[in-house]
Structures are given as structure tokens and as C-alpha cells.
Amino acid sequence: MTKQFSTFYLQHLMFGVESQNIQEVLRTVELTEVPLAPKAIAGLMNLRGQIVSALDLRQRLELNDRQKAHPPTGVVIRTVDGLMGLLVDGIGDVMDVDESTFEESPETLAPQMRSVIVGVHKLKGNLMHVLDTSSVCDLKGLQDAKA
Amino acid sequence: MDDLIKEFLVESNENLDRLDTELVKLEGTPDSRELLASIFRTIHSIKGACGFLGFQKLETLTHAGENLLSKLRDGKLVLTPEIGSALLSMVDAIREMLAAINVTEHDGEDARVGLIDQLKELLEQEPVSVATSRRAMARENCEESKPESKVATPAAAGRSKKTPHVGKLGGTLVEQRCVKPEDVARALEAQEGGDTRPIGAILVGLGLLKSDELAEALRLMEERRSKATSQDSTIRVQVTLLDRLMNLVGELVLARNQVLQYAAQQKDNAFLGTIQQLNLVTSELREGVMKTRMQPISRLFDKVPRVARDVSVGCGKQVHVDTEGKDTELDRTLLEAINDPLTHLVRNAIDHGIETPDSRVRAGKPPEGVVRLRASHEGGQVLIEISDDGAGIDVEKIKSKAVERGAIGADQAARMSSTEALNLIFLPGVSTAEKVTNVSGRGVGMDVVKTNIEHVGGSVEIQTKLGEGSTFKIKVPLTLAIVPVLVVRSVGRRFAIPQMNLVELVRLDAGQSGSGIELVHGAPVYRLRGRLLPLVYLDRELKLREEEPNGQNILVLQVDSRRFGLVVDEVHDTEEIVVKPLGKHLKGIRVYAGATIMGDGQLALILDVPGLAESAGIKTESPDGQTIKASALNTKDTVEKQKLVLFDGANGSRMAIPLNALARLEKLAGSDVERSGNEWVVQYRGQILPLIHLSRVLEVRRDGGLAPNDTTFPPPGSIDVLVIQENGRLFGLIVNTIIDIVEDTTEVRIPATRAGVLYSAVIGQRVTEMLDVSGILQAPEQGVVERSKAMAVVPV
Numbered sequence: 001m002t003k004q005f006s007t008f009y010l011q012h013l014m015f016g017v018e019s020q021n022i023q024e025v026l027r028t029v030e031l032t033e034v035p036l037a038p039k040a041i042a043g044l045m046n047l048r049g050q051i052v053s054a055l056d057l058r059q060r061l062e063l064n065d066r067q068k069a070h071p072p073t074g075v076v077i078r079t080v081d082g083l084m085g086l087l088v089d090g091i092g093d094v095m096d097v098d099e100s101t102f103e104e105s106p107e108t109l110a111p112q113m114r115s116v117i118v119g120v121h122k123l124k125g126n127l128m129h130v131l132d133t134s135s136v137c138d139l140k141g142l143q144d145a146k147a
Numbered sequence: 148m149d150d151l152i153k154e155f156l157v158e159s160n161e162n163l164d165r166l167d168t169e170l171v172k173l174e175g176t177p178d179s180r181e182l183l184a185s186i187f188r189t190i191h192s193i194k195g196a197c198g199f200l201g202f203q204k205l206e207t208l209t210h211a212g213e214n215l216l217s218k219l220r221d222g223k224l225v226l227t228p229e230i231g232s233a234l235l236s237m238v239d240a241i242r243e244m245l246a247a248i249n250v251t252e253h254d255g256e257d258a259r260v261g262l263i264d265q266l267k268e269l270l271e272q273e274p275v276s277v278a279t280s281r282r283a284m285a286r287e288n289c290e291e292s293k294p295e296s297k298v299a300t301p302a303a304a305g306r307s308k309k310t311p312h313v314g315k316l317g318g319t320l321v322e323q324r325c326v327k328p329e330d331v332a333r334a335l336e337a338q339e340g341g342d343t344r345p346i347g348a349i350l351v352g353l354g355l356l357k358s359d360e361l362a363e364a365l366r367l368m369e370e371r372r373s374k375a376t377s378q379d380s381t382i383r384v385q386v387t388l389l390d391r392l393m394n395l396v397g398e399l400v401l402a403r404n405q406v407l408q409y410a411a412q413q414k415d416n417a418f419l420g421t422i423q424q425l426n427l428v429t430s431e432l433r434e435g436v437m438k439t440r441m442q443p444i445s446r447l448f449d450k451v452p453r454v455a456r457d458v459s460v461g462c463g464k465q466v467h468v469d470t471e472g473k474d475t476e477l478d479r480t481l482l483e484a485i486n487d488p489l490t491h492l493v494r495n496a497i498d499h500g501i502e503t504p505d506s507r508v509r510a511g512k513p514p515e516g517v518v519r520l521r522a523s524h525e526g527g528q529v530l531i532e533i534s535d536d537g538a539g540i541d542v543e544k545i546k547s548k549a550v551e552r553g554a555i556g557a558d559q560a561a562r563m564s565s566t567e568a569l570n571l572i573f574l575p576g577v578s579t580a581e582k583v584t585n586v587s588g589r590g591v592g593m594d595v596v597k598t599n600i601e602h603v604g605g606s607v608e609i610q611t612k613l614g615e616g617s618t619f620k621i622k623v624p625l626t627l628a629i630v631p632v633l634v635v636r637s638v639g640r641r642f643a644i645p646q647m648n649l650v651e652l653v654r655l656d657a658g659q660s661g662s663g664i665e666l667v668h669g670a671p672v673y674r675l676r677g678r679l680l681p682l683v684y685l686d687r688e689l690k691l692r693e694e695e696p697n698g699q700n701i702l703v704l705q706v707d708s709r710r711f712g713l714v715v716d717e718v719h720d721t722e723e724i725v726v727k728p729l730g731k732h733l734k735g736i737r738v739y740a741g742a743t744i745m746g747d748g749q750l751a752l753i754l755d756v757p758g759l760a761e762s763a764g765i766k767t768e769s770p771d772g773q774t775i776k777a778s779a780l781n782t783k784d785t786v787e788k789q790k791l792v793l794f795d796g797a798n799g800s801r802m803a804i805p806l807n808a809l810a811r812l813e814k815l816a817g818s819d820v821e822r823s824g825n826e827w828v829v830q831y832r833g834q835i836l837p838l839i840h841l842s843r844v845l846e847v848r849r850d851g852g853l854a855p856n857d858t859t860f861p862p863p864g865s866i867d868v869l870v871i872q873e874n875g876r877l878f879g880l881i882v883n884t885i886i887d888i889v890e891d892t893t894e895v896r897i898p899a900t901r902a903g904v905l906y907s908a909v910i911g912q913r914v915t916e917m918l919d920v921s922g923i924l925q926a927p928e929q930g931v932v933e934r935s936k937a938m939a940v941v942p943v
Binding site: 030 | 401728729731736739742749750751
């Protein structure tokens with residue numbers, strides 16, 4: 001059994017989301033900030049007339065803040081609650097990977113990340129982190145910017 | 148479901164709505180043959196379809212009703228109130244059965260034997276005099292042919308020419324009793340015999356018909372024909388399709404706006420001409436699509452007589468319903484939204500407003516009361532007035548009732564203006580009814596009336612004069628899809644503020660910015676025509692600026708009857724925008740109503756003025772009644788004693804909760820606690836009880852469910868749990884220890900210092916925090932409770 005993943009990068013880490021969950025990739029992202037919004041929400045995007053919230057994956061995955069000089073790329077995914085934009089550093093290839101290369105996340109992974117990164121595919125010279133799209137969009141329990 | 152059944156349901160339901168109106172009308176004019184014929188036809192067609200679709204019980208019921216109706220129509224029976232009631236309950240029964248069919252595709256278990264027997268019994272009543280019955284018989288001949296008239300025009304052409312038919316001139320003439328059927332037959336024979344003149348001319352020629360009668364008959368036929376075609380020219384369309392069209396048109400309008408802005412910089416004439424065309428077509432298209440969603444308010448008004456009849460019969464009053472402006476159109480979603488409030492206000496008007504016939508006569512009024520419904524357009528809004536000529540509302544009575552309920556204090560009541568006092572009836576629990584009747588106990592309360600109307604951006608106003616009656620004025624926008632807003636700017640960001648809430652604009656003098664603003668112990672106010680207007684800085688509310696809040700423009704905004712000033716940097720134009728909802732992560736932020744795409748393609752957030760007022764601490768009667776309760780609680784006059792449960796909420800903080808808010812107090816074993824997803828739960832009386840750890844909710848103000856990786860939980864021993872029932876769902880609130888149950892007042896109190904707490908009060912001689920149960924259950928991050936978000940009530 002192979003699955004098709006679309007990959008992208010965050011701080012040299014490779015992430016993958018199943019291609020069937022991806023609607024499109026945006027080379028440039030124009031954001032309208034939302035004051036008082038949770039910190040992980042970078043703002044709103046105008047996707048051809050539809051308003052889509054953009055989630056800063058660096059924030060969400062507790063990585064370092066992105067440098068201003070490197071504007072993010074947008075990955076629009078389909079979730080049960082509609083479309084959601086993910087801000088990533090750059091886009092990688094679309095890959096077919098075999099399930100045999102999959103392994104669950106190690107126990108040492110930070111607990112709050114365990115539901116988000118369900119596991120990795122062991123690729124040649126690289127690990128592809130498999131994101132769970134519904135938990136990544138679930139901001140419950142995250143520190144709120146309001147406080 | 149079968150398409151046939153679906154169509155049958157839609158059609159029958161529509162017909163039933165009409166039936167209600169017609170039956171009530173019929174009671175006023177018992178011998179209107181037109182009404183009787185129409186009612187009979189409706190029941191008859193339902194019966195026919197039932198037989199065809201195999202709904203036997205419904206068929207039997209309609210059959211019984213049909214028999215009764217046919218006797219009425221034939222004049223063998225006269226319509227008595229008894230028969231009227233029986234027929235109306237038949238309509239109700241049919242409606243229930245249709246509802247059952249809609250769900251189960253089966254006409255239910257209840258065969259309505261009682262009702263059928265009643266209908267049969269009424270059938271056996273003594274016949275009326277022969278004379279009337281003969282007159283009715285004559286009518287029947289006309290009525291029989293009438294139903295066919297609709298299809299007659301094209302279809303009847305092939306029929307036997309010998310039968311005089313309404314669709315044809317001969318039939319019409321017979322119906323008008325200008326000629327006898329035999330005469331028509333003679334004329335037809337003449338035609339067959341080679342006479343080429345039209346039938347009317349032959350009849351006139353034979354001296355059987357006057358030419359003006361002929362002209363009249365021809366006119367009548369023409370009228371009917373156009374009616375028949377107008378019925379054919381409408382089609383049924385799925386509402387979802389219309390909604391989609393509306394959305395698409397909204398997109399188109401936005402795209403058009405963007406193109407227009409771009410075009411302003413262009414010089415190509417051909418392009419500009421095309422854009423102009425696009426602009427015009429878009430506007431027209433928008434109007435057209437908006438019209439498809441518009442429906443006349445008669446859809447609501449027509450139901451009122453039936454409601455009024457039921458209520459007035461129920462409480463022994465005589466009421467006449469008057470309607471005006473039935474053709475006023477508004478968006479169907481709004482129509483639905485005001486349906487319940489309207490019905491409730493009408494019931495109220497009859498039940499509380501209109502007096503009994505005796506006391507009306509004593510007061511020098513006619514025994515029959517009048518409820519007047521009036522709808523009209525007023526400045527882009529729809530104004531609906533519901534007025535009665537009843538007793539009016541006794542302001543003093545409301546005040547004392549509100550004081551009695553603890554909603555306001557006695558001195559507060561004394562200070563209140565009568566308008567303010569009237570608004571008290573929108574508080575839950577404050578009723579003007581002397582006694583709870585069948586009518587006033589039913590349906591939605593006044594607080595829900597207000598909530599529903601405000602939910603669609605409308606408002607309710609009351610005017611009353613003791614002894615002369617009351618008027619409720621409902622104002623709702625024409626449509627929800629497109630709203631006029633004022634665009635403002637604060638710290639470089641654009642925000643849209645609905646015009647609906649805007650009262651006026653005040654510009655502070657740029658040279659001496661801030662000069663008009665004074666401080667009341669740190670709280671900024673502005674002297675507006677001699678009165679202090681509390682000010683809210685948008686940049687401070689939204690945490691946009693690090694430094695001191697700033698701004699040169701004050702928008703005077705109104706929520707309910709309260710006004711406040713919103714200070715912003717710049718005021719731009721007004722604009723018509725399409726409201727788009729925010730994603731689920733942003734829905735919890737109360738200051739936003741949505742977002743929109745501006746002409747330049749950029750997004751702007753739409754501010755929710757009531758939400759903004761609330762977050763800024765302006766006390767308003769918010770839709771969910773939350774703040775008014777809090778403010779009611781803050782007044783010191785409620786000396787009522789109540790039973791309170793004292794407990795150690797978290798880290799030794801002494802807290803209380805009213806006993807009646809609790810379902811049970813439980814001690815659960817830590818080992819019984821299980822994990823379900825991200826929640827801790829226990830099995831409790833055959834249910835799964837979600838647990839909320841109070842100390843966590845209070846301390847970190849986030850995630851009331853436990854972090855799933857928490858190793859300190861569950862503890863090995865037992866845990867104290869307050870089981871709370873909220874909206875039919877049970878929740879377990881984990882506390883450290885339950886201390887006691889006491890009966891005390893919460894007279895001495897100070898405002899809360901943290902979220903999740905209503906206030907602090909002296910209970911049992913110690914300062915205790917009163918827990919805000921619904922606040923905790925409703926915290927936006929509180930996933931457990933999100934599902935049952937609606938209408939949490941803190942028992943006072």
C-alpha cells in the first residue's frame with residue numbers, strides 16, 4: 001500500500017500531508033492580521049473571495065519564529081470545518097511512500113506534539129513527519145494570545 | 148423519499164396554511180361559497196393524493212372532513228363554532244400526520260378515531276331549512292365546474308362540445324346564469340349545422356343573450372385565463388439553490404468592486420465601457436437575486452388570525468385581527484427569524500393586553516378587541532408593529548415584579564424611567580401576567596423574543612398607555628446578506644462597523660486631540676451635549692498599540708438603550724459589504740461579527756458592537772442575558788437567602804455555588820476515572836460524565852479538560868465532584884473538597900477579580916467567590932461544553 005504525500009519544509013524539517021487533503025498551494029500569501037486571535041493564527045487570507053484563516057505552522061509546532069526576509073508559502077488544506085491555510089517555509093515534492101516505511105512517533109516526542117505528528121516515514125537520508133490535519137487545526141489547549 | 152411524496156407534502160403544507168386562514172374567515176362569513184369551495188377542494192385533493200400514495204389513516208380523516216364540508220357547501224348544515232373548531236382540529240391533525248410522513252414516510256399510529264367520530268357526529272346534526280338548502284344546491288352546480296376551470300383553457304378544447312363548460316364561453320354564460328344549458332346546446336347545434344359565427348353571437352342572434360352580458364362573460368373568461376397562466380409561470384426552486392446564488396452574487400459584487408477600482412486607473416475606453424456594462428448588470432443581477440429571496444410578510448400575517456382565534460377562544464375574549472402592509476417584502480431568513488417572536492407578541496397582546504368583553508364594556512370600549520399588525524419599509528429596514536387596544540402595560544407593576552424577582556433593586560426601580568422599566572419585561576422571569584395561563588406559559592418568553600430579533604440585527608421597542616393599549620415595534624434589516632457599514636481605521640488597520648449601531652460621529656479637534664476627553668477615576672468619558680458618554684478605545688480593546696490609546700474620532704454607538712463612544716484614528720466611507728463568517732478558531736472572539744472583502748481586495752474585520760461593548764465592560768442587555776444577570780447580581784438589594792454549596796475550588800480558595808444549580812454532589816474513586824480522547828470522564832448512572840478540573844480552569848484559563856499526559860491525575864484516592872446539569876447534559880466539576888451547605892445572603896460583595904467567578908461575597912462570615920458555572924462551561928476553549936453552548940442560565 002502506498003500513499004501520496006505532499007511535502008513541505010519548516011526549519012529544515014520535512015513534513016508531509018496526504019495529498020488528498022490538500023486543496024492548493026499559494027506562492028504568495030497576503031495576510032490580514034486579526035487582533036486578539038490565538039497566537040497560532042497568523043491572520044486571514046482572501047482565497048478568491050473566500051475568507052480562510054491562516055495557521056502559522058511554526059507557531060503551532062513550537063518552532064522558532066520565521067525570519068521576516070523569508071515570506072511563507074501557503075498550503076490550503078481541506079478539513080471538516082472547511083478550508084484552512086497553513087503557513088510553511090517552502091514546498092517540497094509530491095511523494096508516493098510505502099506504508100512499510102512508516103513508524104510511529106517515538107515516546108520522547110513532546111507530549112503536546114504527539115497528536116499532531118502521528119509518525120514519520122523513513123525516507124532515504126530524511127524523515128518525513130506525517131501531520132494529522134485535524135489535530136494540527138485544533139487549537140484547544142494552546143496558550144492563547146488574549147491572556 | 149419518493150419525489151411524489153415530497154411534492155405531496157410541500158403542496159399539502161402550503162394548502163393547509165391557507166386553510167387555517169380560510170376557516171377562520173369562514174367563521175365570519177359562514178355562507179361564503181367561494182371559501183367553502185376552496186376549503187373543500189383542498190381537503191379533497193389531500194384525500195385523493197392519500198388514496199393514491201397509500202396513507203390510509205390520513206385518508207379516513209380527510210374523508211370524514213370532506214363529508215362534513217360537502218354538507219356545509221350544500222347548505223345542509225350551517226357552520227357553527229363547534230364545527231369550525233372540529234375542522235380546525237382536523238387541520239392540525241392533518242398537519243401532524245404530514246409531519247409524521249415527512250419523518251417516517253408513514254402516516255403515524257394515531258388513527259384519530261375521536262376526531263373522526265366527532266366529525267361524523269356533527270354530520271348528523273339537524274338539517275337547515277329547505278329554502279337555504281335549495282339555494283345552496285344551485286351554488287353547487289357552479290362550484291362543481293369551478294375546479295376544472297384552471298385546466299380548462301387549453302385542455303378542454305378536445306372535449307365534447309355538447310357539454311357547456313366553464314372554460315368555454317357557453318359554460319361561463321351558464322354559470323353567470325345568463326343563459327340556460329339548453330340554450331347553449333342549441334347554439335352549439337347551430338354551430339355544428341354550419342353556422343360560422345362564434346357561439347356568443349349565435350346566442351345574441353337568437354335573442355337569448357344580451358350583448359352586454361356577453362361582454363361581461365368574455366371579460367370574466369379573460370381574467371380567469373390570465374390567472375391560470377400566472378399560476379403556470381411560477382416554479383418551485385430549492386431554497387439552498389437560492390442561497391448559493393445569493394452567495395455567488397455576493398462574490399460577483401466584490402469582484403466587480405475590485406475591477407472598478409482597478410479600472411479607475413485605466414484609460415482604455417473600450418475597457419471602461421465594458422466595465423460600465425459589467426457594473427450595471429451586476430447591480431441588476433444582485434437586485435434580482437435578492438428579490439428571489441424576498442417574500443411578503445403576509446406569509447406570517449396570514450397565520451395570525453388562526454393564532455388569535457385559538458388564544459382568544461382559550462381565554463374567553465373577543466379579538467379582531469387587522470393587518471396592513473401585507474405585501475411588505477423581506478428576506479426569507481429574516482421572515483423565519485421573526486416568525487416566533489411575532490406569534491408570541493400576538494399571543495401576549497391577546498392574553499395580557501386585550502381585556503375580557505365585560506371589562507372592556509365597563510371601560511367604555513367595544514367588547515371586541517383589536518390586534519393590529521402593520522408592516523412597512525422604513526429607511527432600509529422593515530418596521531413591524533403589533534398593537535392592541537387593550538389595557539396597556541402597568542409600568543409600576545413591572546417594576547415591583549422585577550424587584551420581587553431580584554432583577555433590580557428598589558431604589559434602582561424608583562430611579563428608572565418608564566421606558567427603562569418597560570424594557571424590564573424582556574428580562575427572563577419578569578411577566579406582567581397576573582396568573583400563568585395556558586397561553587402565557589407556552590412558547591417563547593419575551594427574553595427570547597428580544598434575543599431572536601436582535602440575533603438578526605433587529606430591535607424591539609415598546610410603547611404603552613395604561614388603559615389604551617400597547618404597541619410593539621420590531622425593526623429588522625431588509626436582508627442579512629448585504630449590510631451597510633462604516634469603514635474606520637485604527638493603527639493602520641481597517642474595521643467595518645455596522646451602520647445599524649451607529650448614532651453619530653464626533654470629531655475631536657485635531658489640534659487639541661484628547662482635549663474633550665475627561666477621566667472619571669481613569670475611565671475616559673466625553674461630554675456629549677451635557678451628558679457623559681463612556682469611551683472605549685478601539686486600539687486598547689484590540690491591543691493594537693503599545694503606547695497610550697489614541698484617536699481623533701468618536702463613533703457614538705448604541706446597543707439596546709445604552710450608548711458609548713468608540714474612539715478610532717480615522718473614519719472612512721460607508722460601504723455596502725457582504726458579511727463572511729470567520730473560521731472556527733476566531734468565532735470565540737466576541738468583538739468580531741465576521742469579515743469582508745473590500746473593494747481593493749483586502750480583508751477587513753467587521754466589529755460586533757454588542758460584543759465590543761461587553762468586552763469593554765459597557766453593561767448592556769446582551770442577547771444571552773448574561774451581563775444583565777451579572778449586573779442584577781451586583782446590586783446590593785437582593786436580600787433573598789439562598790442555599791449555597793461551599794467548597795474549596797482550588798488551592799484553598801473558598802468558593803460557592805447555588806445549590807439549585809447542582810444535580811448532585813458525588814465522591815468518586817480516582818480509579819473510576821477513564822480517558823476519552825482529550826477528556827477525562829467517568830461512567831455515571833449509565834452515562835458518560837465529562838469531568839472538568841476546576842483548579843485548572845481557574846488557574847490557567849484554558850482547556851478545562853485535563854492535559855491527557857497529566858501524570859498527577861487521577862489521584863489514587865477519591866475525588867469530590869459537583870455534578871451540574873446544563874442544557875440537559877451532565878458535567879462533573881472536580882473540586883478539592885466540599886466544605887458545607889449553608890443558607891445565606893450574598894449581600895456584601897465586590898466584583899470578581901478573575902474569570903470564572905461572578906463576584907466575591909461574604910458567605911458564612913468569610914469572603915467567598917461565587918462560581919460562574921455557565922462562564923466556566925462556556926469558556927471558548929472549553930471543548931466539552933461547546934456542543935451545548937446555547938443559553939446557559941445561572942440560577943440567581
